[in-house]
Amino acid sequence: MGRNTRKRRTPLATKIVAGAAALAVGGGGLVWANFYASAHEEHGGHNRTRSAAAQVATIDCPDVGQQIRDVPDRARGEVDGELATMDSQITDAYQRLATTRRAQAGDAQFVGNSILGPLKERRKVIIDRIQLEINRAGGRADDNLDELAGCQGRPADQMQNGGGQNGDGGDQNGGDGQNGGGGQNDDGQNGGGQNQDDNGNGVAGPVADDFIDINDVQPNSRNSRNGLAANGDGGSTGTFTTECGVNENNLFNSDNLIAAPGVDNGAHHTHDYVGNQDNDAFSSDQDLAAADTSCQNQGDKSTYYWPVLRLQDGTQEFDAGDQGGGAEGNIGKILKPAQAEIKFVGSRQGDVVAMPKFLRVITGDAKSFTNGDANANSSWSCSGFEDRQVTDKYPLCPEGSQVLRTINFQSCWDGQNIDSANHRDHMAFVQEDGSCANGFQAVPQLQIRLAYDIPAPTVENGQVQNPYAVDSFPEQLHKPITDHNDFINVMDEDLMNEVVDCINRGEDCQ
Template identity: 35%
Template sequence: MTRTGGRHQISSRTKIASIGAAVAIAAGAVVVVTATSDDQASADGVDISNFVDITTVQPNVKQVKKQGNASRGTFTVDCGVNENEHFNGDNFIAAPGVENGAEHLHDYVGNLSTNANSTNESLQAAGTTCKNGDKSTYFWPVIRIDTADEEENEVDAAAAQAQDQQAAADANARKKGRPQLVCPDIASKLDEVPDEAQADVDKALEEVDKVTEEAEQKLPAAVDANAVDAQVVNPLLEKRKAILDRMTLALGRPGRQPIDFGALSRCSVKPPGQPSPIGDGSENGDKPPVEADPGNEPDENQELPGNDGEIQQPLKAELTFRGSPVGKVTAMPKFLKILYGDAKISINGTKNARDSWTCEGFEDKVQLAKYVICPEGKKVKRIHDFPSCWDGKNTDSANHRTHIVFPDAATGKCAEGFKAVPQLRTTLTYDIPRDIQVKGQYKVDSFPNEDHNPVSDHDDFANVMSQKIMNRLVNCVNKGKTCKE
């Protein structure tokens, strides 16, 4: 079976039974087990005990009181709802280079190229679904409706698969043997930008990104240190310094010594294949792709062993960055990677799990670790609030968690040594028919061992915003504005 990554069609659930069905009684519930054509058994549906009528639950959402210097603004990015049908079973953050490493299907918005073999460089070079040009990647496990009814497959994804495979091959060919520029992040060093300097700062950050990208294109395949310094690094240093010196002057205020941004001008070159320190955001390096077991890849209907049913496209996918209740936020560094929740609670326990599930109209009252049954006419929602206290140094960590953690739940303060960055809240809204909710026939994709446990819901984010967009975001949040792009 060929790999199905990248852009694909949503298809109806197709299951061909080869030897009939058996009914098993487990934990007081009836589970229908069907043997499929490839002799893999899968349990249809979810234990009904994982569903709860939200109107029977007492409010449990606690809000941290905002202090006088809180950053009260919001910055919302419109990246669509995966209309281009970008799905795969990969996770380049948790399992880099492993195709179908997630063993369940992800919905993607933002960066168009995200797959198992994504690197900072491939993400930077790709297009995006975000209207403002944000190239960040946002992804979460899909929701399916599984009624166990056999349906005809309505679409043929072969052409899309072939197109994706060719695009991936072309990208790998272009990337092979290429050195990479590693440059200091600027946006994360910016303090609050005064209104009168905002236009100059935006222009400077845009110019810095442009000259840096142009320089990277000039890097030869073979790295000769002297030649690279003379032809690429030193000319880039002069261009970046001139731009950043202008920005330093624009940010000068009476009675205040501005930061010398010119000191952030110099970039270095990482030869191909050389691993980078985890702090610079290039920790994946040039690892070769790891082939997955073809028998465990998504089929032409986007189904995997244990993950079948009709994929539900969100009605809305709201990506909103919020401030801190106790002070101003600083910019995220480019290529910062953040996880929400835990996809492997059966192994790791629930210490990193979060209450994600709620209904329209209950967002600020009730969030649960169970699937919700909503009042008639109300939509099912998932709310994912990401960690927002950054260690100020690393863009990733060995467990993908210790470099960015949650603030104190009671006070909203970051621990000593950590600084507040904008908090991403992903809000996903689904039109799940109420009879499907009541019957327990919708579910989140999961690792097979998790059995679609709603506690295993999770979400991933990698920041690939330009420094100009990130600076705009931080200023919007810190100045208490409501911005939508």
């Protein structure tokens, strides 16, 4: 498979490069160790794997980017670059965690003293620069951002709950090195990297506990504050479907134009792109407007992108040795969806208004495993079982049934901004009654349904064989709850007006 390699480096662009001390295997690819002893147990009709010891398995850092609000426009590029550097710092620290298990086994304070303590100091430097950049541009930086510098280590089976993204107490469990843990429960039994539960492929996740038989999921049991469908029997009931293919042009990269503009490998995982064909970290609005599109309606040059799914079957993909790919634990065969349905729907409460051109929307949270589920918006299911949705498990589908990823985007817009400092505040989800709060306006809701033909992994003796997994930041351990989608509206004005009119008239158009 090919990838998008066009790069236009600018003085503000920050090259994100993970450390080079990963473990080399096979044909030059790099892998990451999965590092917790596991015990197998049966529960609820499906196999589960539990951590046998409270060993530090990953690094949990407060998400500074989600806490920033008042960033003047002229400082946003610099601030986004600094935040991307912080992501790279976490990646490097996680890599050190993954490759120092022998040292951790011999020193209970190793993680705190040698990994989390130095990481906190490096994060403080970046936070100070962010505050300075905001203040220089005429904003007022939060004086309390320094409280988010400390990180902690924690076991792989303990996801943050709810508001973990606020980072409260972020340096109380290892941020200063006092309680780093990480080796006291290892007892040297794993030999610093041997006989570890990595499904035989050398990477941290997914594990057996990340999968569930779809038959064991209760119908209509998904309870999420996010991702509500905006449409219903009342209000504006029409739909508009845009056909943009399934990335037949092999447009891949590990950039993130919304969250990390001007930064190579800002996502630390590989994305599929459909629609706009000029997507990389250095694409300007003018580039997007002038680009080709894979959409049948040439008036839709919007960019739709999501992290790829991979089958961890030993395939050496084009990015097997690259940052964002195999060098950061994203390994195996990239799976294109068999179908990508992209649809816009209306509001239960009335008419919708046009989206502004270049509106940017991120839904879901690529760091949900460590941030908590406040912004999570993952939804996994199987065809024929679509009343059974799960957020924190990958489904095991019966033969002939496709794996489904579905996403309902935020559809309430503040009426003014095409983006915001944390890339979230300008958009909101509908309330339970389908209305928009806080004076926000209803815009067409983007709904994406991806269907994949994937052979069901098997779980044997507490290990999952040939698992599939979503690409992720290395420290997120390929957890299904980290699934997310991104969208930039680049429809021309006539097409957007057509979308709005169609939805408000109650028609189904394409």
